[in-house]
Amino acid sequence: MEGETCKCSQRFADVDDLGPLQEILERYRGEKGALIPLLQDTQEAYGYLDERIMRALAKGAGYQLSQLYGVATFYTQFRLQPIGEHLIRVCHGTACHVAGAELISEEIHNILGIRDGETTPDRKFTVESVMCVGACSLSPIMIVDEDTHGKLKPANVRKVLKKYMGESGEKEE
Amino acid sequence: MNGNGRTKLVLGYGTCGIAAGAAAVKEALERELSAGKYDLELDIAGCMGFCFREPIVEVHYPEGRSVVYGDLTPKKVPQLLEAVSAGEVLEDWVVRRSDDPTAGEGDFLANQHRIVLRNCGNINPESIDEYIAVGGYEAARKALTTMTPEQIIDEVSRSGLRGRGGAGFPTGTKWGFARKAKGDQKYLVCNADEGDPGAFMDRSVLEGDPHAVIEGMIIAGYAIGASQGYIYCRAEYPLALKRLEKAIAACRERGFLGERIFGTDWNFDIKIKKGAGAFVCGEETALIASIEGKRGMPRPRPPFPANEGLWGKPTNINNVETLAAVPWIIANGGDKYAELGTEKSKGTKVFCLAGKVRRSGLAEVPMGYTLRQVIFDVGGGVREGKEFKAVQLGGPSGGCLPASLLDTPVDYEAITATGAIMGSGGMIVADSSTCMVDLARYFLSFTQAESCGKCVPCRLGTKRMLEILTRICEGKGEPEDLERLEILAADIKAASLCALGGTAPNPVLTTLRYFRNEYEDHIFNHKCTAGVCPALITVRINREICTGCGACAKICPVGAISGEKKEPHFIDPEVCIRCKLCLSRCPEEAIYAE
Numbered sequence: 001m002e003g004e005t006c007k008c009s010q011r012f013a014d015v016d017d018l019g020p021l022q023e024i025l026e027r028y029r030g031e032k033g034a035l036i037p038l039l040q041d042t043q044e045a046y047g048y049l050d051e052r053i054m055r056a057l058a059k060g061a062g063y064q065l066s067q068l069y070g071v072a073t074f075y076t077q078f079r080l081q082p083i084g085e086h087l088i089r090v091c092h093g094t095a096c097h098v099a100g101a102e103l104i105s106e107e108i109h110n111i112l113g114i115r116d117g118e119t120t121p122d123r124k125f126t127v128e129s130v131m132c133v134g135a136c137s138l139s140p141i142m143i144v145d146e147d148t149h150g151k152l153k154p155a156n157v158r159k160v161l162k163k164y165m166g167e168s169g170e171k172e173e
Numbered sequence: 174m175n176g177n178g179r180t181k182l183v184l185g186y187g188t189c190g191i192a193a194g195a196a197a198v199k200e201a202l203e204r205e206l207s208a209g210k211y212d213l214e215l216d217i218a219g220c221m222g223f224c225f226r227e228p229i230v231e232v233h234y235p236e237g238r239s240v241v242y243g244d245l246t247p248k249k250v251p252q253l254l255e256a257v258s259a260g261e262v263l264e265d266w267v268v269r270r271s272d273d274p275t276a277g278e279g280d281f282l283a284n285q286h287r288i289v290l291r292n293c294g295n296i297n298p299e300s301i302d303e304y305i306a307v308g309g310y311e312a313a314r315k316a317l318t319t320m321t322p323e324q325i326i327d328e329v330s331r332s333g334l335r336g337r338g339g340a341g342f343p344t345g346t347k348w349g350f351a352r353k354a355k356g357d358q359k360y361l362v363c364n365a366d367e368g369d370p371g372a373f374m375d376r377s378v379l380e381g382d383p384h385a386v387i388e389g390m391i392i393a394g395y396a397i398g399a400s401q402g403y404i405y406c407r408a409e410y411p412l413a414l415k416r417l418e419k420a421i422a423a424c425r426e427r428g429f430l431g432e433r434i435f436g437t438d439w440n441f442d443i444k445i446k447k448g449a450g451a452f453v454c455g456e457e458t459a460l461i462a463s464i465e466g467k468r469g470m471p472r473p474r475p476p477f478p479a480n481e482g483l484w485g486k487p488t489n490i491n492n493v494e495t496l497a498a499v500p501w502i503i504a505n506g507g508d509k510y511a512e513l514g515t516e517k518s519k520g521t522k523v524f525c526l527a528g529k530v531r532r533s534g535l536a537e538v539p540m541g542y543t544l545r546q547v548i549f550d551v552g553g554g555v556r557e558g559k560e561f562k563a564v565q566l567g568g569p570s571g572g573c574l575p576a577s578l579l580d581t582p583v584d585y586e587a588i589t590a591t592g593a594i595m596g597s598g599g600m601i602v603a604d605s606s607t608c609m610v611d612l613a614r615y616f617l618s619f620t621q622a623e624s625c626g627k628c629v630p631c632r633l634g635t636k637r638m639l640e641i642l643t644r645i646c647e648g649k650g651e652p653e654d655l656e657r658l659e660i661l662a663a664d665i666k667a668a669s670l671c672a673l674g675g676t677a678p679n680p681v682l683t684t685l686r687y688f689r690n691e692y693e694d695h696i697f698n699h700k701c702t703a704g705v706c707p708a709l710i711t712v713r714i715n716r717e718i719c720t721g722c723g724a725c726a727k728i729c730p731v732g733a734i735s736g737e738k739k740e741p742h743f744i745d746p747e748v749c750i751r752c753k754l755c756l757s758r759c760p761e762e763a764i765y766a767e
Contacts, residue, residue, distance in 0.1 A: 032484070035466035036449050040408065074468040074625075075449035077408055094371035094565065094601045095527035097615050106752050110730040131452075131619070133409060134373035135189040136527035137224030137534060148192035155728055155758040 012047035018056055020045040025060045035063065035071055039078055048079045076131075083126040084119045086164045091141040093132025099139040100154070105129060107154040108142075111161060124165070178235045179214050180257060185229040185294060187220030187380045188412050189373075193227035194246065201247035202230075202254075211258050219381020221294030222535030223281065226268050231294070232257050241277070243268040278532060284550045286513065287537045288521045289497045293381030298416050301423040304384040310429055312500035313391045317435045320503075322352060325396040329499065331507030333519030338364055338455065338492030339567065339596045340672070341518075341585040344499075347489060350479035351397040354487035359399035362483065362490040363390055364460060365406035365413070368452040369568030370619065372599035374523040375493035377535055379406065379413035382497065383420040387443065389496030391429065392503055394441045397489050402443040405460055408450065417445055452569070452623035456671045457482075457490050459625065470625045471671035492597070494523055514540035518584040526552045528601035529559065536600075538583060545579040548602060559604040563688070567596020569616045569623075570676030572683030573609060592683045594676065608705035609688040610695050614642040616680035620673065631674025634665035638681060648708040650696035655685065704766035707751040711767060716741035718763035725755035725764060 013020045024041045028034035038061055043049055049072055058065040072078040088108065092101045105127075109115055112125055119126040135141055138150025142160070149160050182202065186195055202215055223229050226243025230253065233239045240262055242253060249266070256263050262270070267277040274283045287293075296303040304310070316325050330345025351359060363386060367375040379386060390402045406414055421443055424430040432440045446464050453459045454469040461483050463469035482488020498520060502510045511519045518540040524547060527533045531553035538547055544564060548554065555561050563573045572593030574581065581587055588595050603612065621635040638661050641654050662678030669675045685692060694700045701709040714725070714734075719741040726734040726742060733749040736742030744755075744764075756764045 033464060033466035036463065037447065040447060040449065070468055071466070075451050077450040092370070094568065094599065094615070095533070097370075098528050098601060098603060098607055098612070100757075103753060103757065107754055110752075110754070130409075131368070131450075132370035132372070133188075134367070134376045135192040135224075136371055136373060136525065137189055137227065138192055139527070141192070150192055153757040154754050155724075 013045050015046055015050040015053055018053075021053060021056055021060070025057070028061070035061070035067070036075070039068070039072055043078060048082045050082075051080075081119070082123075084123045086125050086145055088125055088127045088161075089130045089133075089143040090127065091131075091133050091135075091139070091143070092129045093134075093136065093139070095136035095139040096132075096141055101140045103154040104140050104142055104152055104157060107157040108161070111158055125161075179212060180235060181214040181216060181233045182257070183216050183218045183231045183233060183294075183297075185219070185221050185223070185227060185231075186217035187377060188410070189220060189224045190227045190229065191412070195228040197247045198228045198230070198245045198250065201250040205250055205254055211254050213254065213257060216297050217299070218296060219293045219298045220377045220535065222285075222290065222377070222537075223268055223278065223532075224534035225532045226278070229268065237271075239271045240267060241269040242266045243278075278553070281532050281534070281536075281551055281553070284546070285537050286521055286539045288501050288510070289378060289385075289494050289523050290381070290535060290537045291501065292385060293377060293535070296382070298381050298383055299419055301384060301420065301427065304382070308504065309384055309500075310388055312503040313388045313429065314435050316392045316503050317395055317437050317439055322396045322398065325392060325503065326352060328507045329396070329502060332502045332510035333507075333514065333517075334495065334498055334502060334510065335518065335585065336492060337494035337498075337522065337597070339570065339594060341595060344491065344495055347479070347491075348393065348397050350477070351399070351487055351489035354480050356487040358401070358484075358486050359397060360483045360486055360488040361390060361394045361397060361399040361402040362460065362464070362488060363402065363404040363493060363496055364455065364457075364490050365404055365410075365493045366448045366454050366460060367407060367410075367493075367597065368455050368623075369570075369597050369599050371525065371527055371565070371568055371601045372597050373525050374535060374598045376410050376413050377525075378493050378497050378523075379410065380416055383413075383416045384424075385497040385500055386493055387417075387420055387424055387430070389491075389499035390443060391434065391441055392499050393489065393491060393496060395439055397487075399487075399489065400440050400442070402441065403446050403464060403483070404443060405446045405448055405454070405464060408447040414445065414447065421445070451625075452619070453625045453671070453673050456673060459671070460490065461488065468625070470627045471673075473670060494598070515582060515584045515587075517586055522583055522595070522598060524598045524600045526600050526602070528565070529556050529604040529607070530554070530600075530602040531556045540584055541582050543580045543582050544574070547583065547600065548579070552602070555602060555604050559606075561602065562605055562607060563603040563609065565601040565603065565612065565680070566599070567594040567676075567679070568599045569620045570594055570672065570679055571596045571599070572679045573603070573612065573687065574683065575687040578687075592679065592686055594679065606703055606705070608646075608701050608703035609684045609691045610642065610701075611646055611703075611705045613681045613684045614639065614646055617642055617677070620677040624673065624677075628668075628670040628674065630665045630668040631670065631677065634661055634669075635674070635677050637661055638665070638678065642681065645692065645695050646701075646706045646708070648695065648699050648706070650692075652696060654696065655689070655692055658685065707753075710751055711746055712744055712749055712751055712753060712755065713765060713767065714742050714744055715763045715765065718761050720761055720763075722760065724758045724760065728754050728758045730754065 116129040228245045231241045270276040334344045335341040459469040459471040478488040523537045536551045617639045721739040
């Protein structure tokens with residue numbers, strides 16, 4: 001898709017490295033009501049909201065940890081667990097539901113053994129059910145990393161996923 | 174559109190276009206054009222609305238006519254460029270010809286009336302100059318330099334514009350409240366948290382014409398006396414966010430945002446706030462809590478945001494589509510807008526046609542059009558010539574209407590009278606393969622998961638309703654369940670704190686009202702006639718059609734299918750888990766569920 005495809009191994013900062021967090025804290029210092037953007041940027045940098053990072057964030061930005069946890073668990077965007085190398089998002093909006101999104105999720109479970117929110121033991125894939133991505137004319141849809149696969153049939157899911165199953169994690173163009 | 178005498182190709186470059194492969198087509202076009210063989214220009218635009226034929230290119234000839242081509246692929250690009258340079262038209266690929274509305278899918282646009290979508294697909298949304306070239310920012314200039322805030326509010330009131338987010342509150346009246354509210358600082362918020370599954374009109378406007386929304390905000394901010402604006406947009410819309418950021422930066426550069434706008438002493442600026450994924454944040458007070466950095470939970474009203482909103486200050490919140498209509502109203506006059514529509518619903522409404530409709534995409538029609546006109550004249554009817562069964566309006570807060578109500582006009586009051594709501598504009602068409610009980614269960618599972626949990630009727634009521642619907646779909650429904658659903662629905666509607674709970678039962682109530690026989694079939698006959706609910710169906714192979722290719726046996730996850738090669742196969746109903754994977758695999762369509 002647009003922009004460069006990043007190398008997955010270097011996609012996120014290490015949770016032991018607080019450097020990126022310090023930068024994020026600086027970015028929003030003194031801004032009123034910046035908790036959600038703080039969490040969004042932190043998740044973008046680290047891939048998920050690790051407990052250690054959350055503690056450092058609470059301290060650095062002057063929040064109670066409980067406030068952070070409350071907000072992070074309220075919004076679906078935030079995750080407290082790391083994700084696999086490839087993120088599969090299956091759209092379950094109305095148009096996709098009517099077009100059989102359930103069968104797509106079921107076939108992913110047949111192939112990878114994971115359901116909504118789970119990650120394969122080899123950390124290769126995480127699957128998430130998402131609400132409408134707004135490309136209803138292509139339903140049913142699944143998005144792997146940044147690539148949209150539309151007008152899917154359950155029988156084609158394996159073929160699509162095979163592209164991402166290679167050892168190196170390199171994608172086939 | 175094209176002043177320099179060259180033919181211009183405009184590629185539809187919105188999210189759905191890109192998802193359908195527009196990025197690869199763009200690359201191919203750029204590669205071919207960079208060789209210098211063709212004297213053609215290339216530009217991008219937002220979504221034209223022909224989502225069903227993406228990726229799309231519109232060819233603008235210097236003499237003013239244009240041809241839209243669809244279903245493009247990188248492979249088709251050389252042939253397209255050859256034909257365009259030779260002045261030929263590739264008839265088979267035509268979606269629309271400006272000089273022949275009957276060609277291709279021309280009636281898709283011919284049956285629409287575009288005000289909000291006036292520029293979507295026609296200008297490059299990343300270029301402020303293209304927006305200015307079509308008269309952009311003239312309405313804001315006119316409003317700020319020649320009108321008083323009261324005159325603007327009066328003009329908007331006269332237009333009859335009502336909130337397009339779903340509730341339909343008169344926009345002029347709302348602005349009047351915010352104008353009159355006392356406060357040293359006021360805020361204007363654009364609600365772009367389009368959370369309805371199956372609705373993408375706000376995204377299309379933000380991606381296709383972000384400046385129209387910003388111009389609407391400048392006018393609204395001045396009218397109510399708010400110097401700071403916010404756009405609360407879903408994080409799931411990265412392209413819309415990117416184009417908004419670019420548009421805001423361009424406006425600051427031109428002096429349309431910032432201090433002393435258009436040489437007046439009025440200051441106004443806009444900040445973007447990214448939503449973090451919570452449907453309830455479409456509700457005004459929840460949205461405000463979210464901007465303040467809190468859990469997005471609604472609070473009782475009054476006090477209304479117009480008096481006590483963001484940070485306790487007077488705040489006015491309008492939806493994307495509402496704001497995008499404002500510059501047109503100021504430029505053309507409220508009376509002109511009010512010429513369109515019905516007695517109480519004026520102007521136009523944008524719908525997102527999706528589901529089993531033949532032409533899924535964006536449809537902007539005058540209020541008063543019937544649902545039949547929208548679905549059949551614009552949308553081209555049901556796909557594959559199947560029979561129309563229902564249309565779902567308004568997403569999880571809306572309802573499902575049957576064929577007998579297709580002549581209902583698009584009008585706030587008329588649609589509410591059916592039990593559905595106008596909503597933000599999602600319109601999902603269902604055919605005989607959609608189970609209405611399953612659809613009601615689907616919406617309830619959505620609202621139940623999205624309930625913020627603050628008030629009991631919504632938090633527990635939706636949960637209990639979902640449990641009942643789930644057991645009906647599983648074939649364990651009880652005869653009293655229908656009455657239980659109706660009692661619960663009435664209580665939830667009456668007692669919920671906000672509109673999320675207040676409207677959550679609508680999909681269940683409308684299906685109970687118009688498709689009650691399907692519920693009864695599930696409960697009393699243990700049948701799902703649409704062949705959807707796994708517990709109530711049997712998957713069979715038609716032995717007359719089956720060629721014994723074995724594809725189904727290979728994909729079956731439980732090994733329920735057996736048979737000799739090249740002989741008709743057989744599904745063991747004891748083993749089959751009715752996942753229906755084999756249905757999508759069979760090349761002969763010999764497998765069916767009943």
